[in-house]
Amino acid sequence: MGSCIICGVDVDGGGRICESHQEDVAFDFRGNSPDQLVPSRFYRGVVDGYAEFGVFIDLAPGVTGLLHRSELDRRLDSLDWEPGDDVFVQVKGVRDNGNIDLAWSIRQADREFRGVLVQDGDTEHLPEEVDGEDEAEPSESEPADADADDAASESADARDETSETADPAAAAPESDAVSGDTDDGVSAVEADESDSDAETADDESDSDAETADDELDDERERVEIGTLSDAIGESIRIDGEVVGVRQTGGPTVFEVGDETGVVDVAAFVEPGVRAHPNVEVGDAVRIDGDVESHRGDVQVESEALVLLEGDEAEAVRRRLAEALTDEARPDGLQPLAGDEAVAELADGLLDAAEALRRAVLESRPIVVRHPATADGYVAGAAVERAVLPLIREEHAKSDAEYHYFTRRPLEDPVYDMDAATNDATRMLQDRDRHDEKLPLFLLVGTGSTVESADGIELLSVYGVDAVVVDAEVADAETRATVDTLVSPEIDGVDADLSTGALVASLASAVNDEVRADLRHLPAVSYWEETPDRYVDLARDAGYDSERVAELREAIALEAYYQSYQDKRELVTDLLFEDGGNLAAHVSEQFREKLETEVGTASENVVTEAVDGVEFALLDTDGYTHRYDFPPTPLLLDDLHRRNANGEAYATVGIGTDELYLRTTADVSVRDVAAHASELAPAADVTTAGLREGKIEFLSGERDAVEDAIVAAVADAF
CATH class of the missing domain: 3.90.1640.30 (inorganic pyrophosphatase (n-terminal core))
Structure with a gap:
């Protein structure tokens, strides 16, 4: 039995994600059959090509699905995807013939999911876990590559654009701080040059995780988040408030805002592990880090992150409050x-x-x-x-x-x-x-x-x-x-x-x-x-x-x-x-559809005069297509505009258990419903909506309600 990488609960069958978090994780599929795909899950894929009706996405060699244009949140020709691009899609289902129906995903980067898993056929594991006997087990001192793009692909040339495998011998001068430079905010842990011994690194890993991001550079001065787009590649310090936190398969991503903007800050301990668990939304923080650009987005790779307290925290919140008042x-x-x-x-x-x-x-x-x-x-x-x-x-x-x-x-x-x-x-x-x-x-x-x-x-x-x-x-x-x-x-x-x-x-x-x-x-x-x-x-x-x-x-x-x-x-x-x-x-379609329905309805309108008020009554169950365009309120609006003559005219469209009222005078729908309720006490007549003149009633009392509404409207004129 495995445990969920998001919440830690036990998962039957050795899986790594519980039922409630299936849609929070991005999956790299390494199976060979569409039947192994799990509906509703989000998968990484590669754009194969376009057709008039959608986009073909390769989820694995020989496993290709169709993202139909009706599933897109934009026009097909407005997509900026090119063949070979990595994208994320959701599997809607697999048909009996093996065709895969895909759905659009707003999330198009690893960091926007709470975790990343590899689905190898019917099994699933973390990207850094061994998936073959020929692969060497990494030493405990050698951190696994934090970029889910690297771990998820069997060919770096085919799937990874900017990955860099962490070097266990890389030096981190003067600091054990967390840093990195990989795509989608996935950072790598730089091991201290003098700490190459695996057992020593294991003994000190807990303390490193706690202290690595607490050492600030006293020489740095604060910069505004709104200026970071002009500081790509520079080491900076920001003060701000945490406005969001999400856990990916690699780093923890903190959304931090100051009086000038909001930026993602990636902090890494080890893949899928929450960095700075004591930092929550609403906390004031100070961050030293490097400004990077990932797929066009500005992001800060955290070297040090500390909670601010007392006067420093108050200063951050005061700046934010003043900026809000001035700008809002x-x-x-x-x-x-x-x-x-x-x-x-x-x-x-x-x-x-x-x-x-x-x-x-x-x-x-x-x-x-x-x-x-x-x-x-x-x-x-x-x-x-x-x-x-x-x-x-x-x-x-x-x-x-x-x-x-x-x-x-x-x-x-x-x-x-x-x-x-x-x-x-x-x-x-x-x-x-x-x-x-x-x-x-x-x-x-x-x-x-x-x-x-x-x-x-x-x-x-x-x-x-x-x-x-x-x-x-x-x-x-x-x-x-x-x-x-x-x-x-x-x-x-x-x-x-x-x-x-x-x-x-x-x-x-x-x-x-x-x-x-x-x-x-x-x-x-x-x-x-x-x-x-x-x-x-x-x-x-x-x-x-x-x-x-x-x-x-x-x-x-x-x-x-x-x-x-x-x-x-x-x-x-x-x-x-x-x-x-x-x-x-x-x-043009609107007019054609409306004219057709108006013609049919007009031929079936029943007119009558009561106390000087002319009524046009339409059985909307019998003489309209209630589940096609136009909707009943719009149809009755048009009928009323065309046919109302004089100041005492009412149009009533009555269906199984609801009716719509249009009048030339300023008649209160609530008053009409209340009066009709008195005249037809068994019908439970109630106002359902003032804006559209909608009244509801019990279907078994329809005839009594029609008579009561006509009488109530006539009295209201």
Whole structure:
């Protein structure tokens, strides 16, 4: 029976990784059959070549899988992989015919996994462990090569770009400090020249591990992390706060931040062993080391690392706090198009902008939740456009934007317990597995009504900060449950704002350098009656009315498909980088699909007049494709816009146990649901969502509910 290299628990069958940590380790596969691969594991592979439908990846000689383009988080032609490149992929499964289905991995370096193992057929072992009788057992004084790339390959020419095998006779003048120069932050232990005897080295290994990184060079002066990109190859000292820790198959990697940025610091004791176990997230530290560049990322190879205490620790934290205060609060708010209603909400928007900027500076992940609608996507994309450059500036890692910013669309515009449970599960896993800070949640176009109270309260149990920005509907009760709430309705601002328009101005406050990129977004977020100020602003940015309509329709269509995915690169192409062909093509599909459904629905609408109110009733179960585009709310919006005549008109789409209401008057959906509940007491009629006018009921009382809703709406006019 073996033990897990991550948590140490016993593993049946002599394995080296427990079930709960399968996805935390990168595997080098040395088997000869696809059947030996384990689904859900991440494997190192080599790019074999491209096809129209994806990329072929060699996991071992004769074992090749397909990474289909649908599994990528970007366009196929935007990949910068070349044949022969080392990459990491996840095995989704192996088919009966031996074909291997692969999935994309955000992690593309050894150091981003918590460990590295070699899977030799059906067995697994650490890279430095002997995997053949002909290999000599290394002496205890000779440290195994810490670079997992070296140990994982049988041919250095085929798989290793920059490895250097540790030399047990290499001298470490004047110090037993840890150092190294291998790829992905995998350092090698330099043995003292006078300490070549294996038994002596074994006796002293424990004390070396404890003291090697405690000897600072008194001659060095502190440099700022933000300047390290200009100091490659130099020996430096940094003071900062630990914002993250992860254990790889080689070194322990500490993410350390100061008032100017964040950098990875690699500290090595022996492969897979936690260096400085007493150093935790939030500690103030001083580090002497060498600045290296690994695959384009700046990294510090630690020679000495000590915990700071007392006045020195306080000085570090004071500098960070002062920098946060100075950098996080924007100088002011300049609403797009000079919108006066947005200006009235300046205090709340600046608070929201400060929270986002502070999260970036604190290396706190940001999670954005928004409805899977055109307005929701515009709002989410605006924040994304503003925040990602700040993350890139703050972090030396090239893929930091994928770790510190996540946008998760919501199928329903309510932040319910399902969404909150999903978020809580993810954030707790990231905290426990990867030592990540708990995230800041930004809810745009959702989370502002009491229907979201249970979900938000679940987050609050863990002390998670939540910021809510909603231009359409909100309840005052929400203000007591979130840290910041921006809402025209609650703040008494009379405005014809969309959430996309409001959040675009918020995004410009977060990062004024992207302001020009955001000017057309408010116009895209309106389906009708777009304010002239935003029409003019979009036109000035080069987007006429036809182009704006194409963007809106294209985003609405793509929002529906894979609604739970952010589709970051596709949305970026549509909203910011498209020359016209992509949006026009997708928009054409939108119109064709919508016209087909509207035609079918219109033929089956039942009209009736009750107390002077004209009703259009549609059986959405019988006369719509409920599980294809367009979604019911969007279809009813379009029907209502086309057919509503006069001030007393209502469109009702009723299904098995839910209905959607659209009216020409300002009718309270909650009041309608409450009245209908009195008229049909056995139906359990409740409001499910104010934004989309959604009401739920018991399916067995559908006929009674339809009559009750019609009566309640007529009374409300």
